[in-house]
Amino acid sequence: xxxxxxxxxxxxITGRMGYNQHLVRSIVAIRDQGGVALPSGDRVMPDPIxxxxxxxxxxxxxxxxGIKRVASSVNEALGNLDDTVxxxxxxxxxxxxxxxxxxxxxxxxxxxxPVSETLQEALDxxxxxxxxGVKSGVVQDKLYLPGLRKIAMLxxxxxFGRILSVRGEFGYWVFEGDWxxxxxxxxxxxxxxxxxxILDMVPHWRYVLDNLFGEVESVSCLxxxxxxxxxxxxGSRYQADADDAAYATFRLAGGIIAHxxxxxxxxxxxxxxxxxxxxxxxxxxxxxxxxCYTQHRVNTPRPVWNPDQPQTMRFQxxxxxxxxxxxxxxxxxxxxxxxxxxVVSGTTWKFDLLEGAKGVQLAELATESWRxxxxxxxxxxxxxxxxxxxx
Numbered sequence: 216x217x218x219x220x221x222x223x224x225x226x227x228i229t230g231r232m233g234y235n236q237h238l239v240r241s242i243v244a245i246r247d248q249g250g251v252a253l254p255s256g257d258r259v260m261p262d263p264i265x266x267x268x269x270x271x272x273x274x275x276x277x278x279x280x281g282i283k284r285v286a287s288s289v290n291e292a293l294g295n296l297d298d299t300v301x302x303x304x305x306x307x308x309x310x311x312x313x314x315x316x317x318x319x320x321x322x323x324x325x326x327x328x329p330v331s332e333t334l335q336e337a338l339d340x341x342x343x344x345x346x347x348g349v350k351s352g353v354v355q356d357k358l359y360l361p362g363l364r365k366i367a368m369l370x371x372x373x374x375f376g377r378i379l380s381v382r383g384e385f386g387y388w389v390f391e392g393d394w395x396x397x398x399x400x401x402x403x404x405x406x407x408x409x410x411x412x413i414l415d416m417v418p419h420w421r422y423v424l425d426n427l428f429g430e431v432e433s434v435s436c437l438x439x440x441x442x443x444x445x446x447x448x449x450g451s452r453y454q455a456d457a458d459d460a461a462y463a464t465f466r467l468a469g470g471i472i473a474h475x476x477x478x479x480x481x482x483x484x485x486x487x488x489x490x491x492x493x494x495x496x497x498x499x500x501x502x503x504x505x506x507c508y509t510q511h512r513v514n515t516p517r518p519v520w521n522p523d524q525p526q527t528m529r530f531q532x533x534x535x536x537x538x539x540x541x542x543x544x545x546x547x548x549x550x551x552x553x554x555x556x557x558v559v560s561g562t563t564w565k566f567d568l569l570e571g572a573k574g575v576q577l578a579e580l581a582t583e584s585w586r587x588x589x590x591x592x593x594x595x596x597x598x599x600x601x602x603x604x605x606x
Contacts (some may be wrong), residue, residue: 218258220251221515221555222298224311224322225263225287227305229272232327236356236547238263243280243387246546251555259559267305285495293320300558306402307409311336313567322557325352325551329418330571332409334579336488337572342598344538344568352554352564353571355422357489359546362502365537367427367495369509375495376512376589381428381467383475385416385489386460392446399479401447404455411457413438416477417581418574420463422566428493429467433592436463436581441480463581465592501534505543508534523585569598 223242227233242261245251250258252348264284267273272283286292293301293316301317303310303326311331314324321518324344330337330353344351357363370373390397402408403415413436423432445455467473470492486502498511516533557564573596584591 216256216258218260219559220262220297221259221300221559222264223261223263223300223302224286224289224292224295224298224317224535226266226292226301226303226325228265228276229267229269230304233304234276237302237327237543237551238265238276238517239280240545241532241548241551242452244545245555251552251559253556253560254562258268259555261555262298264292264298289316293317293322293449295458299323302326307332307414311340315338315343318347318349320442321347321349323350324568325354325554326571327354328571329414329575330568331575332414334572334576337575338596338598341572342569345598350558350564351568352546352550353566353574354550354559355419355426355566355567355570356550357419358425358426358547359537359549360595361505361543362487362507363423363427363491364541364543365507366436366491366500366502369493369498369500369507369537372428374498374509374511375493376497378428378469378471378493378495380471380494381473381475382492382494383420383474383489384485386478386481386483387488389479391444392448394466397445397467401445403453403479403567404442404445404457404591405453406457409422410436411459412477412479412559413461413581413585414575414578417461417463417578418571420465420473420475420477421574422570423491424465424467424473428473429469429471431465431467431473431577431593433466434463434577434581435590436461436584437464437549438582438585441478458585461558461581461585500537502568509537510534569596572596 228238245261250260252258263282264286265277266286266289277285277328301322301324303313307329315503317324389399389585403410439460441454441459443455447453459480462476465473491500500507500509518528556562576596580591580593
């Protein structure tokens with residue numbers, strides 16, 4: 216059994232997601248477990264080089280985790296022919312330019328979502344990757360969550376019968392920043408900086424719906440700017456002019472209706488920060504990040520509407536939990552391993568830049584629906600474009 220090295224340029228790892236999920240819980244964890252196993256029995260050992268705008272901060276993170284290589288600039292890192300993968304978890308506004316540089320340098324690319332702020336940019340960078348013959352990947356982490364993996368298992372087993380609808384609730388209260396520090400960076404709430412919950416979360420819902428239930432065929436969305444003023448990291452008040460909530464309905468292939476609320480201005484009274492309820496003719500399921508509960512048609516109670524009497528049924532107790540019969544590793548790490556196998560061994564891979572562009576497409580169409588107060592169809596997407604113009 217041989218072990219081969221894979222040089223990975225990692226940009227944007229000083230942020231919360233880049234550091235925790237991609238550096239520590241993915242690449243460092245893969246290194247500590249002895250690399251990624253290939254179908255041939257060989258292994259691949261990732262050898263990261265870290266790069267970012269603040270060299271001292273990046274160097275400190277590298278030293279903390281025993282990473283020996285730090286670059287002073289992206290151009291310096293891209294110049295090393297022995298590093299063949301470029302990863303970006305930085306800001307959305309910088310992503311297209313960085314990916315373009317990496318692709319032009321012959322690097323395979325992997326990145327966080329959304330790929331870009333506009334669909335045209337996303338298609339352009341996907342076409343560039345194809346033109347240069349490099350492999351690409353976009354993080355689609357929620358498909359790897361234990362809760363949604365259990366939903367997938369139930370669907371594949373036929374548990375639901377014919378799926379009728381999907382209801383999603385995502386979000387939590389993000390503090391305004393005056394008397395408690397906000398849990399999210401201030402740029403998330405400024406349009407000029409690429410903020411807004413539609414661009415942030417609708418790309419997630421695209422790949423979840425497409426891959427678990429049915430391709431999205433049309434969307435109706437109402438966005439909102441509930442908290443118009445916030446306080447930034449320096450204690451200064453600013454106009455939070457980006458959408459901080461979105462209430463969207465999707466029509467899926469097969470007649471399935473999905474409705475997903477996304478909000479940074481909602482207080483949580485549910486089992487998790489995101490929950491999905493799937494209702495079918497034979498059974499229903501409710502899943503959060505990790506847990507999943509089911510109710511089959513033979514176990515469905517018979518409630519009777521009677522507003523004159525206090526409710527005696529304990530609805531929350533009428534569901535059965537799906538057991539953890541499998542080991543569920545960190546989803547970001549699992550997708551990293553799959554992408555590394557794809558790069559090194561050519562294994563099957565779906566989540567390329569074109570799939571990432573579909574998420575940006577749906578975000579644009581959801582915004583169009585909000586602006587024009589109407590349902591908007593979702594046309595098929597290819598590298599050459601779409602069947603009609605998207606605003």
